[in-house]
Amino acid sequence: MSNIYSMSANxxxxxxxxxxxxxxxxxxxxxxERYQNLVFTIAFRITNNREEAEEVAQDVFMKVYRNLATxxxxxxxxSWLFRIAHNTALNKIKSKKQEVELTERHxxxxxxxxxxxxxTKEYLDKAINMLEPEEATVITLFYLxxxxxxxxxxxxxxxxxxxxxxxxxxxKKLREKLELIG
Amino acid sequence: MxxxxxxxxxxxxxxxxxxxxxxxxxxxRAVDEAVAxxxxxxxxxxxxxALHRLLQAASPEKPSAAFADRVMASVSPVxxxxxxxxxxxIIFFFSLPIILTLAICAVLVAYYRVxxxxxxxxxxxxxxxxxxxxYMVVADILLLAYFVDSLSEYRFNRKALLS
Numbered sequence: 001m002s003n004i005y006s007m008s009a010n011x012x013x014x015x016x017x018x019x020x021x022x023x024x025x026x027x028x029x030x031x032x033e034r035y036q037n038l039v040f041t042i043a044f045r046i047t048n049n050r051e052e053a054e055e056v057a058q059d060v061f062m063k064v065y066r067n068l069a070t071x072x073x074x075x076x077x078x079s080w081l082f083r084i085a086h087n088t089a090l091n092k093i094k095s096k097k098q099e100v101e102l103t104e105r106h107x108x109x110x111x112x113x114x115x116x117x118x119x120t121k122e123y124l125d126k127a128i129n130m131l132e133p134e135e136a137t138v139i140t141l142f143y144l145x146x147x148x149x150x151x152x153x154x155x156x157x158x159x160x161x162x163x164x165x166x167x168x169x170x171x172k173k174l175r176e177k178l179e180l181i182g
Numbered sequence: 183m184x185x186x187x188x189x190x191x192x193x194x195x196x197x198x199x200x201x202x203x204x205x206x207x208x209x210x211r212a213v214d215e216a217v218a219x220x221x222x223x224x225x226x227x228x229x230x231x232a233l234h235r236l237l238q239a240a241s242p243e244k245p246s247a248a249f250a251d252r253v254m255a256s257v258s259p260v261x262x263x264x265x266x267x268x269x270x271x272i273i274f275f276f277s278l279p280i281i282l283t284l285a286i287c288a289v290l291v292a293y294y295r296v297x298x299x300x301x302x303x304x305x306x307x308x309x310x311x312x313x314x315x316x317y318m319v320v321a322d323i324l325l326l327a328y329f330v331d332s333l334s335e336y337r338f339n340r341k342a343l344l345s
Contacts, residue, residue, distance in 0.1 A: 025254065025257065028257060029250055029253075032250045037244050038242050040242070040243055040244065040245040040249070044243050045243075050245075053245070058252060058256065061257070062253070062256060062257065120236075121239075124233075124236050124240065139237070143240060144240065144242050168194075168195050168198060171230075171233070172194060174237075175194075175229060178233065179229065
């Protein structure tokens with residue numbers, strides 16, 4: 001039994017999708033468990049609210065399930081999934097009229113830190129949450145997923161060069177915000 | 183003695199590219215040299231390196247423990263629809279030829295007075311009842327009704343699945 005489970009846990013996305021379309025809901029659970037952390041992280045870094053991020057993540061997987069038959073496998077499944085996650089999170093904050101709040105947060109822009117200016121994870125998370133949604137997603141995908149810059153560009157629906165610029169801008173902003181205490 | 187220190191300043195983007203491993207050998211040597219010879223560049227490199235390591239060490243956030251179960255619970259009605267859709271497709275593609283065959287047989291028996299056995303592609307002894315074509319028509323109507331019901335359910339499920 002454990003061998004069957006471990007084999008399923010390593011099953012490629014396209015085979016899982018094929019099984020899902022044939023009615024195997026257990027395969028969909030494997031897919032959810034495989035990507036739930038990254039989808040949630042993308043959503044959380046845009047919404048900055050755990051409850052809303054979970055709502056977004058759940059909505060994302062529902063959309064994937066409903067539209068799985070329409071995915072043409074011309075790109076990686078994960079790219080498609082992350083694109084849905086990014087767009088769904090954006091729509092969430094737009095619907096909640098959080099853009100004004102986000103802009104105000106950017107303008108204040110200071111990260112309180114401890115005495116010696118050492119970058120810590122806690123303040124890194126806060127600094128990432130202060131980025132623009134596209135910048136936050138680029139940082140998330142570049143460092144936490146196995147997406148190439150071309151795939152990240154596909155997720156954001158921009159050119160590869162534009163994705164590189166976003167990454168550079170995001171890194172620069174992060175460093176500036178974390179250095180404010182320096 | 184001529185000062186061979188690089189005159190071109192190393193940019194922050196170049197340092198990031200250095201850490202990403204996307205610079206050529208010559209470009210990497212230029213960065214190494216700038217870091218070795220310019221304290222300001224070395225300080226910048228140190229800051230960027232610290233942030234780079236922090237980003238590399240980061241791990242994804244996690245949703246609540248019951249997240250996957252909640253997703254599956256919300257998906258389950260859709261799963262039932264998908265299963266019904268699959269069975270309806272089978273009904274759709276198998277019942278239609280049967281209905282058409284029976285309809286043709288009924289026409290042949292009723293209007294051309296073809297004996298019942300002659301409507302079958304194989305030789306078999308069947309009871310020669312008087313109004314055999316009527317039973318065929320009744321069976322055909324029942325099958326057609328079942329087919330129409332399945333078709334409407336199929337289209338309803340498909341619409342619900344894709345909404």
